Amino acid sequence: MKSTTFLGALAICAALSLVHAVPSFAHGDVTPQPIDTAGLEPLGEEWRKENPYRGNETAKSIGESGYTQNCARCHGLEVISGGLAPDLRFLEPGATGDEWFIERIRHGAKKTDGTTIMPPFEGIFNQEAMWAIRTYIESRPTE
Ligand code: HEC
Missing domain, CATH: 1.10.760.10 (Cytochrome c-like domain)
Structure with missing residues (x-):
């Protein structure tokens, strides 16, 4: 179903942006x-x-x-x-x-x-x- 795919894509986007934000936040591994x-x-x-x-x-x-x-x-x-x-x-x-x-x-x-x-x-x-x-x-x- 189209709408489900769309929601799935949204969820993936949300997850990816979290993955992007969280590791640097948690481990402070970004070089100043x-x-x-x-x-x-x-x-x-x-x-x-x-x-x-x-x-x-x-x-x-x-x-x-x-x-x-x-x-x-x-x-x-x-x-x-x-x-x-x-x-x-x-x-x-x-x-x-x-x-x-x-x-x-x-x-x-x-x-x-x-x-x-x-x-x-x-x-x-x-x-x-x-x-x-x-x-x-x-x-x-x-x-
Ligand atoms: C890894 C994420 C992160 C980075 C990078 C970071 N901060 Fe923060 N900063 C925080 C968080 C989370 C708090 C809130 C701390 C608390 O609630 O005790 C904070 C709090 C502050 C505060 C106090 C704010 C207040 O309202 O009391 C100042 C000032 C501040 N940061 C300045 C900076 C400056 C300037 C830089 C860059 C040189 C920087 N921070 C980089 C996460 C970060």
């Missing part, structure tokens, strides 16, 4: 992509608590590509979440959101049973790259 931060003011060793690049256009474009390659698979393209992970457009703006952002991106997130649900990025990106991503996220409209 390096982020070239040339052109940004260097920040040194000490971790900032507040985004030093807010509104900086260079930071925004570096952050956009860094985000797209490393965060979008969970948090959604253009920072519009598909539901797999929180929608980062709704992080608090300004210093309050900055502190939470840098904590999460450095250390990632685990479930209470110890399963990693977001990989840590400390040691992979420098803080210039992290604040560039924050700059891009904050530039995204919420509607």
Whole structure:
């Protein structure tokens, strides 16, 4: 029957998209992509608590590509979440959101049973790259 075949195909599509999303989510086996931060003011060793690049256009474009390659698979393209992970457009703006952002991106997130649900990025990106991503996220409209 035609309609059954159609439903079957739909089910297969749904299953495939799950298969695509779940392994990287569960095992964190996607290689992080390096982020070239040339052109940004260097920040040194000490971790900032507040985004030093807010509104900086260079930071925004570096952050956009860094985000797209490393965060979008969970948090959604253009920072519009598909539901797999929180929608980062709704992080608090300004210093309050900055502190939470840098904590999460450095250390990632685990479930209470110890399963990693977001990989840590400390040691992979420098803080210039992290604040560039924050700059891009904050530039995204919420509607
Ligand atoms: C493997 C999927 C995955 C990837 C990749 C990922 N995240 Fe996450 N992220 C999550 C999940 C799931 C949560 C929710 C954690 C929780 O509820 O404790 C989260 C939470 C966050 C939070 C806190 C959000 C809130 O509302 O409290 C921030 C900030 C964040 N991620 C930033 C990033 C950035 C920036 C990147 C890319 C460098 C990234 N994440 C990559 C899955 C991911």
